[in-house]
Amino acid sequence: MANTETDTDTILAGLREIVDEIAGVPANEVDLEKSFVDDLDIDSLSMVEIAVAAQDKFGVEIPDDQLKDLKTVQDVVNYIQK
């Protein structure tokens, strides 16, 4: 079993790929403290796409009522790790 720190790096790398693919945001701009809406300029429909792609990649479903509370990249990492 990998430790939590490794998991964070793995998840962040996966999220960077997804965000680049869906929203065209370069990987080096996607850090844990960034807000999807305020910092990365990602709109609500793209967040839906990101959530579905994250579900495919990490096997964790993010229900709509949870998605609206996931403001930052860290929030998504934490949710996937739960």
Added chain:
Amino acid sequence: MGAMNTTEVVVTGLGATTPLGGDVASTWSALLEGRSGIDTIHEDWVADLPVHFAGQIAQEPSEVLPRQRLRRLDRTQQLALISAKEAWEDAGGPEVDPLRLGAVVSSGIGGILTILEQYDTFRERGWKRVSPFTVPMLMPNGPAAAVSLEYSARAGAHSPVSACASSAEALANAVEMIRNGRADVVIAGGVEAAIHPLNLASFASMRALSTRNDDPQGASRPWDTQRDGFVMSEGAGTVVLESAEHAAARGARVYAVAAGTGYSNDAHDIVLPDPDGNGQSQAILSLLEDSGLAPSDIAHVNAHATSTPAGDVGETVALRKALGDSAADRVAVTSTKSMTGHLLGGAGAVESIATVLALYEGRIPPTINIEELDPEVRVDIVRDKPRDMPADAVAAVNESFGFGGHNVAVAFRRV
């Protein structure tokens, strides 16, 4: 000068992406060379169809637009934005109050490639995998909305839909938007992007398409005795229209005056044109009245002529009826669809650009592929080679007709 209208409207920018080229310059030079943009479709699915060719875009949007934009824009929106960008830059990127800038951009069918692709996704992978952008991509006002968003056109965005007359109607409505005082500048045009087996099957099942599979480049042959249907194409055209006052104030280059608009409906049959040409001639009569042009002012007509047995000849009959014998004897008529194929909702815009350039450059593109002219043709067709526009030419007209009986004509006058 329009008899009833004091606001003169001028054309200050042109943009296009067509089977002949990714911009206006390459499209125009191919038209003058008499080159066909039609080619075989290299997809396995053509084996299931009676038609194996189409007018596919010369430059893929992926060569121009970034990946993340492509995935949230239907192909109609992509092509509309590419041609709008060229037109806007060609016009010199006018400084205009967003509340005085409009967008009128049409598609005949809308985002049908998105509909079909997302339906496949839905059936194969379920509702959650359907793109959340499906609705804004498939809606027929999608191209107008995308252009409006890109250029902050806040005076209004419109998408008149009238099948293959849609983008001629867009230009006509845009002229009226400026005349009515709702805008100083309007980005106007149209697009189609519908090359898909279902759409080819749909047009083929109504026996509207050419099946000349052994000679795709000879398939679009308006007014030839052996014409057997139109060739389905994709592409977009955009013009920047502007009040003459606004254009003069910023020292813009003016290609032509958008002198008038004419409309009618056959109300005869859902797809077949009235064989007597009454509806089509009525559109020309209404154009003459609106523009204040005399029949003898019309030196050139870029015809709708799509290469169907049912359509091409009737249009020439209608022209003669509307213009009268002496003017009809002198008008030089061409069908650039012989080279581009039929861009459906993009046709009127691309052909209006050809009409404007014929006046501005003084050269009329030819109709290619006429080996034996249909003896029923009633006007002078520019065949095989381009022809010089008469030095004293005043005006030229683009005609576009659509399933549903729609007839639209737009007149352009030399500056």
